[in-house]
């Protein structure tokens with residue numbers, strides 16, 4: 001089932017948690033809502049589920065307005081980070097709960113419930129644990145039970161609010177992979193909340209990046225990583241270096257390095273900030289091109305498969321990071337306080353667009369070429 005969120009605004013007292021949010025979640029997709037804590041992710045999920053009412057806007061399922069329907073009528077399955085299972089009930093009874101509480105008319109027979117719970121236990125790979133209690137399971141197993149419980153009532157879609165947030169890294173990674181398989185198998189529409197960019201990138205067909213109650217960008221993991229719409233998205237998706245300079249006649253000057261951009265049409269000179277990822281810094285012992293500048297290594301961190309260098313440019317004194325493979329690091333025989341040449345690849349600039357066109361200046365991304 002597709003979900004359409006149209007111009008939703010939601011406030012708590014005088015605090016606006018969601019500001020004119022619109023979103024389309026196509027049928028059968030796994031969509032991640034990604035954003036820092038407090039950006040409004042849970043609020044949006046609760047509105048879609050029918051646990052909260054918006055002041056403005058509407059929520060459609062398959063094109064049908066559900067804004068005024070209550071939570072039961074919406075038939076939504078959800079799993080929260082701390083949605084504890086019923087401790088005094090077995091795993092079987094926990095999963096069956098949503099079916100056994102139905103009125104007699106709509107309740108499946110005992111045999112049907114039995115069959116459905118067992119097929120769900122199989123689906124979440126917990127066969128044989130039906131008679132255990134939640135305290136006898138690991139955290140990862142409990143979240144799988146919570147998912148089975150959500151699926152038992154045959155929801156039209158699943159809302160998952162940081163379902164693996166309380167688990168340790170290794171279990172999270174396993175569950176992520178497992179959830180992706182489950183999604184492929186069931187083809188159910190899933191909206192998944194996370195503040196972990198790696199989790200969003202690995203799992204989702206589409207990622208919705210949120211910040212301060214607004215949607216900043218929607219796109220595939222590749223789109224949002226390779227073409228971040230603005231500095232917020234750029235910085236939220238990974239480590240970033242900032243370089244300050246000026247644009248003049250379509251050329252950006254960052255210290256002694258100069259770059260061409262498509263920004264030639266605008267006369268005059270104005271400030272520009274270049275954003276780049278540490279793995280796009282190329283380190284050499286001799287200048288690589290006209291853009292190469294000198295930098296001093298201030299610190300070396302060995303981080304498993306990669307090595308991170310803290311560097312300081314000699315022309316501008318700006319500090320920044322570079323990441324390289326262990327192999328490249330060994331080839332170059334780098335040491336702290338040593339001087340190297342750096343070449344900056346894949347810089348993005350965000351400059352204010354002409355205010356004559358837009359009422360308020362907006363930042364537009366620019367790619368620099370060498």
Ligand code: ADP
Nearest residue numbers: 012015017035036037038039040041042043044
């Ligand atoms: P997220 O899930 O992205 O961390 P939330 O949707 O939980 O963010 O919250 C968004 C903002 O709304 C936060 O600043 C939070 O403090 C506020 N908020 C959430 N729920 C309530 C509430 N019931 N009353 C008052 N403020 C709330």
Ligand code: MG
Nearest residue numbers: 041042043161
């Ligand atoms: Mg939340």
